[in-house]
Amino acid sequence: MTFCLDTYLRESENYEILITRAGFKECKQLIEKHAPETIHVKAGEKILGVRIIGIPPITIGIDENKGTITLPYTKPCYGTSVVELPVDKEEIVNIRSLDIKSETHRI
Amino acid sequence: MKKALVLLGCPEAPSQTPMAVYSVYKLTSLGYQVTVASTPSALKLLEVSDPEEFYVKNKIDIESCLENLEEGSFDLLVGFVHKDAAVSYFVTFYSILNTTSIAVVFERDPELLENYIESIEESTDATIVSARAYHNPTPLRVKFDRALKKLED
Numbered sequence: 001m002t003f004c005l006d007t008y009l010r011e012s013e014n015y016e017i018l019i020t021r022a023g024f025k026e027c028k029q030l031i032e033k034h035a036p037e038t039i040h041v042k043a044g045e046k047i048l049g050v051r052i053i054g055i056p057p058i059t060i061g062i063d064e065n066k067g068t069i070t071l072p073y074t075k076p077c078y079g080t081s082v083v084e085l086p087v088d089k090e091e092i093v094n095i096r097s098l099d100i101k102s103e104t105h106r107i
Numbered sequence: 108m109k110k111a112l113v114l115l116g117c118p119e120a121p122s123q124t125p126m127a128v129y130s131v132y133k134l135t136s137l138g139y140q141v142t143v144a145s146t147p148s149a150l151k152l153l154e155v156s157d158p159e160e161f162y163v164k165n166k167i168d169i170e171s172c173l174e175n176l177e178e179g180s181f182d183l184l185v186g187f188v189h190k191d192a193a194v195s196y197f198v199t200f201y202s203i204l205n206t207t208s209i210a211v212v213f214e215r216d217p218e219l220l221e222n223y224i225e226s227i228e229e230s231t232d233a234t235i236v237s238a239r240a241y242h243n244p245t246p247l248r249v250k251f252d253r254a255l256k257k258l259e260d
Contacts, residue, residue: 023191043202053199074195076146077117
C-alpha cells in the first residue's frame, strides 16, 4: 500500500506542525531556516502520495539525521501550514530525485 | 468541444459565487464545456444558487480534481483568487495544465491585492483580472468580460 500524506496526517500523531494558517512565502522561509538541507520541486509534484501545492520552486526540507522531511501543506480555507514528519530513507532518496536544482525555476 | 475549468477558492468573499455562476454562463455561451472545481463549502453555495443546474452542470471536488489533473485536461483555466492559499492553488493548477489561464483576483485590502497579483505575475503568464472587490462583483464582471473578449479575438 502506498503512503498517503492526507491519510497519515488524519490518522497519526507522529508529526509536528511548525506553523499553521500562514502565507506561502512565510512557510517557505520557515522551511529554509528549519531544515539542514532543502530541495526545490515543481508545483503539483507528488510527494508522499499528494500533489504539493504552492508557488514554484517549492522548498522541501530534509533532515537525514532525524529521518524527517518538512513540507508546505495548503488547504483553500486554512492557508498554508508547515509539517515535519518522519519518512524512511528510501523515501528521502525519492524526494531528492525530484529536485529541480534551480532557485529561479519558472514553469 | 473546448473544455474550461473554473477553480473556486474559499467561499468567504461574497463576490465569488455570483461570479462563478456568471463565468460558467459566459464560458458556456462561448462554446466551452465547463467544470467547476471547488471546496465542499463553495459547492454548497453553488448548489443553492443554481438548484436545477441550469448553469453549473459539472462540479468536482477541488482535491479530487487536482489529484487527477494532467496537462491537456482543459483548454482554459479560470481561477478565483482572494486568499493566499488561492494563489498557491491557482499557480499549481496552472503549472500542471500549462494552458491559457485567467486569474480573477479580488480583495478589499489594496496591499494584499497587489501581493496576490505580483505572486501570480511572477509565476505564470496568466491574464489577470483584478479589482478591489468583496461584496460587489460588478468591477470583476466588467473586467472578466473584457478579458474573455480579448481571448476570443
